[in-house]
Amino acid sequence: MTSWSGRSAFAGALADPDGPVPAGILRGSSEAAQSRFAVYRNNVASGLVGALASRFPVTAAIVGDAFFRAMASRFVDGCKPTSPLLMTWGDEFPAFMETLPAAAALAYLADVARLEVAVSAAYHAAEAPPLPVPALAGIEAAALAEARLVAHPAARLLRSPHPVGSIWSAHQPGGSPADVAFRAETVLVTRPGAEIRLSLLTPAEAAFAAALLASKPLGEAAALGVAADGCFDFGQSLVAAVAGGAFTAITLKGPDP
Amino acid sequence: MTATVSLPPRSGLGLKPEHCRAILAETPDVGFFEVHAENYMGAGGPPHRWLTAIRERYPLSIHGVGLSIGGGAPLDRDHLARLRRLVDRYEPESFSEHLAWSTHDGVFLNDLLPLPYTDATLADVVRHIDQVQEALGRRMLLENPSSYLALEESAWPETDFLGEIAARTGCGLLLDVNNVMVSAVNLGYDPVLYLERFPMRHVGEIHLAGYDETADADGARLLIDSHASRVRPDVWGLYGHALRLTGPVATLVEWDNDVPPLSELLAEAAVVDRKLCEASARRVA
Incomplete structure (x- = not known):
């Protein structure tokens, strides 16, 4: 039971730029109808590509507008949004980039795009006051090993064999590509207030932060840090992670997750 | 439904993130701001911080672009809940949506697509608007679309179709004067006659915007509702005519692409306010 039998043909023709226009269009010649229907086709295609461009601005800046549009159009063909909430659409776009031979020369591109997914998720994440660093001071040393931190809703950790955090920062206002050294990076994304913050972590800090974000006890997280680097400084790394706004609370005892 | 609040009969501007800081610092003399609902459906973050601060200082219109009220399928309940x-949260003076569809077979197409005006599509739209007003607990405004082609099946003139929807649902109408010009040129009718026939007593807000101009394959003028420039002179003229029919009514300048500096938007808003003043003076005289 449908109120307009032509709707499916209309929708189908939107997705097929080389196909005929749907029947029932009144206005001029068939060529005119084609050119008028093309406005809707173009609106749909450019609207969705534009939504990706606004969610992946650094990726778009790296590859240039034409390449980005071509890549995004192919993604749109296979992965249309199912909700009007476009701010959460496109999480699979980075993995799609890795399947494109044309993008293979830019090995870091998909991970930069993954960082943009993390940044946009952090941007829209729920508000929560970050745990203040002085809150750590009141905890007895004996209780610290069993304590756990509660992750802030905006906190995200991304590991990459590429310098994704440096590349992202180089594309922000005032950044410069000359600042990028080609090495692996682990990036902690936080948004303690209104601003996004990126912190680059050493391998030991990354192991530590990943464990804390996964609600492991501080003692276990510290052991992972030490295993990664014998010189790991537990106290300094804990203060840095908390000061960065990655956590909202500390719980002294709790069941294993 | 709860008591009706409404936007002031003043100029309004679309709120753009890049202008928020300046708006809060300078609190320019603008009647209201309008936002697209879908841009404020995240849990938190800067968009809500800005909007909360601006809402404390200005009347607010929330304008949806994703409900697909003209669609054949039931409305997306999750989306309706997000709108609610x-x-x-913001208790806006106005909530509006479009006479168009944007979702089909579960896919969101991110465009405002046309529907034929028939008894059957009327029934769909009326049911959907009843559902929206019920879910939101308030009256909504429905906007006339911009059209690039006409559909053979349409049996109702658009103006009568909108009037019938308003009569059956109690919703108000958002008269987009740029859309009237775009559709009139594209479909070959007289925009003034369209306004004369428009059910003006239901109009709660007016939209203005810039269009782009091209030609179809037959060389006929084809206007594109691009929201990427100043309001065109012929649309200002048509707006003046609309105000003679409606009296002063809240009027938004939409400029969503190639967004200019705030000062340029404020200059457009000042033109609106001058015309609204003239309309008030006429009313008194």
Whole structure:
């Protein structure tokens, strides 16, 4: 039971730029109808590509507008949004980039795009006051090993064999590509207030932060840090992670997750 | 439904993130701001911080672009629930949506697509608007679309179709004067006659915007509703005519692409306010 039998043909023709226009269009010649229907086709295609461009601005800046549009159009063909909430659409776009031979020369591109997914998720994440660093001071040393931190809703950790955090920062206002050294990076994304913050972590800090974000006890997280680097400084790394706004609370005892 | 609040009969501007800081610092003399609902459906973050601060200082219109009220399928209940939360949070003076569809077979197409005006599509739209007004607990405004082609099946003139929807649902109408010009040129009718026939007593807000101009394959003028420039002179003229029919009514300048500096938007808003003043003076005289 449908109120307009032509709707499916209309929708189908939107997705097929080389196909005929749907029947029932009144206005001029068939060529005119084609050119008028093309406005809707173009609106749909450019609207969705534009939504990706606004969610992946650094990726778009790296590859240039034409390449980005071509890549995004192919993604749109296979992965249309199912909700009007476009701010959460496109999480699979980075993995799609890795399947494109044309993008293979830019090995870091998909991970930069993954960082943009993390940044946009952090941007829209729920508000929560970050745990203040002085809150750590009141905890007895004996209780610290069993304590756990509660992750802030905006906190995200991304590991990459590429310098994704440096590349992202180089594309922000005032950044410069000359600042990028080609090495692996682990990036902690936080948004303690209104601003996004990126912190680059050493391998030991990354192991530590990943464990804390996964609600492991501080003692276990510290052991992972030490295993990664014998010189790991537990106290300094804990203060840095908390000061960065990655956590909202500390719980002294709790069941294993 | 709860008591009706409404936007002031003043100029309004679409709120753009890049202008928020300046708006809060300078609190320019603008009647209201309008936002697209879908841009404020995240849990938190800068968009809500800005909007909360601006809402404390200005009347607010929330304008949806994703409900697909003209679609054949039932409305997306999750989306309706998100709208409800947004409307509850900001208590805007106005909520509006479009006479168009944007979702089909579960896919969101991110465009405002045309429907034929028939008894059957009328029934769909009326049911959907009843559902929206019920879910939001308030009256909504429905906007006339911009059209690039006409559909053979249409049996109702657009103006009568909108009037019938308003009569059956109690909703108000958002008269987009740029859309009237775009559709009139594209479909070959007289925009003034369209206005004369428009059910003006239901109009709660007017939209203005810039269009782009091209030609179809037969060389006929084809206007594109691009929201990427100043309001065109012929649309200002048509707006003047609309105001003679409506009296002063809240009027938004939409400029969503190639967004200019705030000062340029404020200059457009000042033109609106001058015309609204003239309309008030006429009313008194």
